Amino acid sequence: MGFLTDNSFNTKELDGKRVLVTGGTRGGIGEAIVKRLAHAGATVITTARKTPDELKASDLFIQADVSTPDGTTKIIKEVLERFGGVDILINNVGGSSAPTGGVLAQSDNDWQQAFETNLFAAVRLDRGLLPPMIKQGYGVIIHITSIQRRLPGNNTMAYSAAKAALTNYSKGLATEMAPKGIRVNTVAPGFTETKAAERLINRMAQNSETDYNSARQELMDSLGGIPIGRTARPEEVAELVSFLVSDRASYIIGCEHIIDGGIIRTI
Ligand SMILES: NC(=O)c1ccc[n+]([C@@H]2O[C@H](COP(=O)([O-])OP(=O)(O)OC[C@H]3O[C@@H](n4cnc5c(N)ncnc54)[C@H](OP(=O)(O)O)[C@@H]3O)[C@@H](O)[C@H]2O)c1
Structure with a gap:
């Protein structure tokens, strides 16, 4: 396992x-990742x-x-009971619920919440689901980060x-797990037009009495423009993930994979 074959x-x-x-x-x-990996034949929880x-009746x-220890404990317990573990773990949940108004408007609670959702959730899930991966000598973990890790946002510090x-x-x-047969990488998306992003753009359009395209353009401009001239589709990010989790990426370890249409202009 782990080597490129014709079947790959x-x-x-x-x-x-x-x-x-x-x-x-x-x-x-x-959701795009779930669909893409299921399409490639995986059993996706x-x-x-x-x-x-x-999904109400689905196991x-x-x-x-x-974002809570109880939540991650529940997921780990149910995954271990139902499936005995996983081969591939995609830590996708993340986001910001901080208020606007710059860094001084962000309370201790806002900072704590950001770290619970964007860091500790992944740390806890990895810790709970790595032991069976180590035991079988095989596993892949992806952390979905953001270009904001290099380009801090005004209201999302x-x-x-x-x-x-x-x-x-x-x-x-990644360094600690590589000798155990487990590959860990990050994927850092830029502005991806999800359903939640569509709702945000619609709200911005309403508030500034403009249309959807102008509000979207305003958001793109606030990032300094997007060289490719458009936002990403969730399916494009899912395609990158599907490559990284496959054995086609068997030698890729500990790398950040930016998918941003060229927003980050530095090397
Ligand atoms: N969209 C972008 O432009 C963009 C850019 C850079 C990076 N990213 C990163 O990409 C990842 C996915 O972002 P997205 O924009 O696709 O998110 P999204 O559209 O807001 O989807 C979030 C998903 O996560 C679930 N979720 C949110 N908070 C949760 C929580 N505390 N516990 C459990 N489930 C939770 C949501 O369901 P429920 O609400 O029912 O829980 C939903 O299934 C995040 O890590 C984000 O930081 C996104």
Whole structure:
């Protein structure tokens, strides 16, 4: 396992793999990853705080808030009981709920919440799900970070700092786990037009009495423009993840993979 073979290029290259993707609902990047990896033949378990109607009877869904120790404990317990562990873990949940108003408007609680959601959730899930990976001598972990780990946002400084910490932790984990057959990498998306992003753009358009395209352009301009001239689709991020978790990426370890249409202009 872990070597490139002729079979690596078939569309069912993840056949037999057990995958956990956190936050795989509501039209976000996680949902696109769930669909892409299931398409490649994997058994994909996902989580969210709210159970979507179509997943109510599914044993491939776990309802939990990953930003709490109780939530991650529940996920680890259910995954171990139902599947004995996973081969691939995608720590996707993340985001910022801090108020606008700059760094002075951000309370201790805002900072704590940013780190619970964007760093500690991944640390706790990795810690709970690594032992069976180590035992079988095989595993892949992806941490979804953000270009904000390099480009701190005005109203999202705690989020940016937590993603920077996640990147640093991910590198250390990759080094420690590589000799045990486990590959760890990060994926750092830029502005990705998820369903939540669409809602935000619509709200901005309403507030400034403009249209959707102008509000989207305003957001793109606030990032200094996007050289490719458009936002990312969640499916594009999922495609990168599907490559990184496959044996086609068997020698890629401890790297940050930026997918941002060229927003980050520095090397
Ligand atoms: N979208 C972007 O432009 C962008 C850019 C850079 C990086 N990223 C990163 O990409 C990842 C995915 O972002 P996204 O924009 O796709 O998110 P999203 O559209 O807001 O989707 C979030 C998903 O995570 C779940 N979720 C949110 N908070 C949760 C919690 N505390 N516990 C459990 N589930 C939770 C949501 O379901 P419930 O609400 O039901 O819990 C939903 O399934 C994040 O790490 C984000 O930081 C996104």
